[in-house]
Amino acid sequence: MKKLTLILIIITCIASCTTNSDQKKYDLAIENVSLFDSKTKNVSKNKTILINADTIAAVIDASQHSNAITIIEGNGKLVVPGFIDTHIHLHQMLDLTTGIAPEFIDRSYRKKLTEKLLSYGTTTAVDLGISEKWMEETLQWQKKTSPDYPNLYIAGGAMISDLEWNRYVPEHHTVVFNPEDGVKKVQKYARMGVQHIKLYSKLETPEMTAIINEASKSNIQPYAHVDNNIVNIPEAMELGVRDFEHFFTVLPSVLNLKDHREALLKKYNLQRPNHIDDFSATRSFYFQYIKENPELHQRLIELFKKMAEKKVTISTTIHVLGAAAEKTDFFSSFNHFPLREAPELPDYTPANKAKLKEAFSTMMQYLKIAHEMGVTIRIGTDNSEAGQAILSEFLLFHEAGFSIEDILQIATWNGAKAMHIDHLYGTIEKGKKADLVLFDKNPFTNVKNFLAKKTVIKEGKVFMPQNSIQDTVLNLIEKEGISAGVSFLDDNQSNTPEAYEMVEIAYHLFHMGKVDEGKAIVDLIKKDFPKFAPIYHENAINSIGYSLLYAEKFDEAIEIFKLNVEVFPDAANTYDSLGEGYMKNGNKELAIQNYQKSIELNPENQNGIEMLKKLNQKH
Structure with a gap:
């Protein structure tokens, strides 16, 4: 009798081991969730989603046992397709x-x-x-x-x-x-x-x-x-x-x-x-x-x-x-x-x-x-x-x-x-992307x-979201000044910014009329990303200047136009725009000087010629 009992125990263990070894192991199981069916618009409770690699392998009842490397306990929460x-x-x-x-x-x-x-x-x-x-x-x-x-x-x-x-x-x-x-x-x-x-x-x-x-x-x-x-x-x-x-x-x-x-x-x-x-x-x-x-x-x-x-x-x-x-x-x-x-x-x-x-x-x-x-x-x-x-x-x-x-x-x-x-x-079902x-x-x-x-x-x-590097730096500059922003970008190791993200920070500052702060970020880009070019875009800077001008932020607009003249000294349009900025701000002397420079660079600049005539008549 003892021998028979021992044999039964051994058989049971072998069967159990075989079952466990045969049971498929999944990469991820999201257990016990309420699943939204986007076709029927019904919600099914007590479901488990099994995922292999990037694909849904099965959707089963939460009462069924599953074997997964990673498990997310859903606790009845709602899950929907992305x-x-x-x-x-x-x-x-x-x-x-x-x-x-x-x-x-x-x-x-x-x-x-x-x-x-x-x-x-x-x-x-x-x-x-x-x-x-x-x-x-x-x-x-x-x-x-x-x-x-x-x-x-x-x-x-x-x-x-x-x-x-x-x-x-x-x-x-x-x-x-x-x-x-x-x-x-x-x-x-x-x-x-x-x-x-x-x-x-x-x-x-x-x-x-x-x-x-x-x-x-x-x-x-x-x-x-x-x-x-x-x-x-x-x-x-x-x-x-x-x-x-x-x-x-x-x-x-x-x-x-x-x-x-x-x-x-x-x-x-x-x-x-x-x-x-x-x-x-x-x-x-x-x-x-x-x-x-x-x-x-x-x-x-x-x-x-x-x-x-x-x-x-x-x-x-x-x-x-x-x-x-x-x-x-x-x-x-x-x-x-x-x-x-x-x-x-x-x-x-x-x-x-x-x-x-x-x-x-x-x-x-x-x-x-x-x-x-x-x-x-x-x-x-x-x-x-x-x-x-x-x-x-x-x-x-x-x-x-x-x-x-x-x-x-x-x-x-x-x-x-x-x-x-x-x-x-679009749906949560076997064979769809997870x-x-x-x-x-x-x-x-x-x-x-x-x-x-x-x-x-x-x-x-x-997916593990990260805070926007642009928002972080701009908030830091607003509270503590440009040096704090530059230091953060220079020292940050956990969320290294891309070159384009730093360009966005610089241009955001330009949109605010903060030219010196924007230029400081550009200098950092040149140091950290020497092959990234171009950074300054004449038309973009000019557009920012006019946006500020239309908002009657004359001082900020003039600073932006001056930046464009500095970066693109051979472009007639940059002087034309700076001339308009000075004119709108009531500085006729500097308006005339910049319109004259624009016409020197481009004698066919009809706008500059007309503006110069008007300014000289009033001068």
Whole structure:
């Protein structure tokens, strides 16, 4: 009997050991979580997510035993797929001033995406309009994903036609001169590995048609921003477009903005728009204008019906308009510059601002109507603070009556489907990439919990955010002076700054009119990064000077213009600008001297000649 008992014990031990050795060991287990299904919008409790490398290997009941190298105890917390922003622009994040970014970038600049996106839970983004000079580098980022950075998809330059009246072409736009040129551009992008393209509002029908047809052959998905009364949404739908950018671009499909502009301004007692924040505010007012006109209201409803029938998607960009209406917890806009912490609407009375808030709420009501009618809404922030703006948009959605389930679906599944990347992202299921957001506090119980602490999992690795080196140094300079900032940059070992981050610090100081402090940072860049060039950009510095000049910060503007003269002594325009600065500040003697120098360097400077005549007449 004893012998039989011993044999049974041995067999049991062998079976147990075999079971343990056969049980698969995973790299990461996130145990006992409430899992949001972004397809069905249901929440399943008591789940465990098993991850190998960068991929979800299984989702099991929390009661089942699992074997993992690393375990995160979820304690019933909510986990959702990583957020997807379908409309960002890297240039907005890297601009030195409005519309002027570094000419070329390298892999060090990828860190900016982590700072602006991943820290807030945005694990995937699409750049719908990037400088072609940046494409070779950023397409490498697209191909080689990493736990340290958000996934980035590149659409190349936003395509526009060769329009006689369009004198200024930003770096992130690309001109196609005719339909044949458009076809060649798509073919080139396809060879490079581009999967998405942007059709901009300055693209005419012949070029748009050719590009859409060629994109279809190359399995490239077109996304259209159409609000210039050249091609509208119904016309683009007839050409085959199913994905549109910015909810406010529905407006020109309902009314001609130019034809109704004066009536709108008069109706709401507004001045002519002359600032980027005026643009955002006016877009909200147009929705109020439509609401108060039954015929226009009906046109908009009919448009939503057509969009739903065609299974159209449209991105949001509601934070920017909400920020202009002071309906958000923080301010950011299409343009980061001039530096400001609130919308710049100098002509707005308290009554105008109150009406603007109402108009923005009206726009959000229309967004909810479109959503309820079957138009697919997806996140597209389109501003430099994209990650923070996504969370802001969640709150705006909720205030407008969207459910938490709908908000999370909009931020995950809808974006993945629209960008044709749903085989990789957008849901939590076996085979998908392990890009996840684990909330410390549940947004289903309080919408403000969207802003609370969260754990971001990128490709199966826990993301560890770092404080912005730029913010740290600028705060230090503000409190303790430039020497403290320089010492910090010189001695910091834990978070070594990239060269471009130090350039951003210098230019931020220039925007504040702090020339000596900015120059001190530039000197440090030259010492630590001797091969980094150029640091000074004539047009960027000139633009900063004029921004200060328009704000009537004359002394600061003059110091910036003097810096440009110092750095670019052979450039006629630098003296012309300095002359204007002195003239606006009432110093005619120095204004004349600098205009004269400008004309010496460029005898054909008609502006300088005219200004000199006026000054000499008054002198």
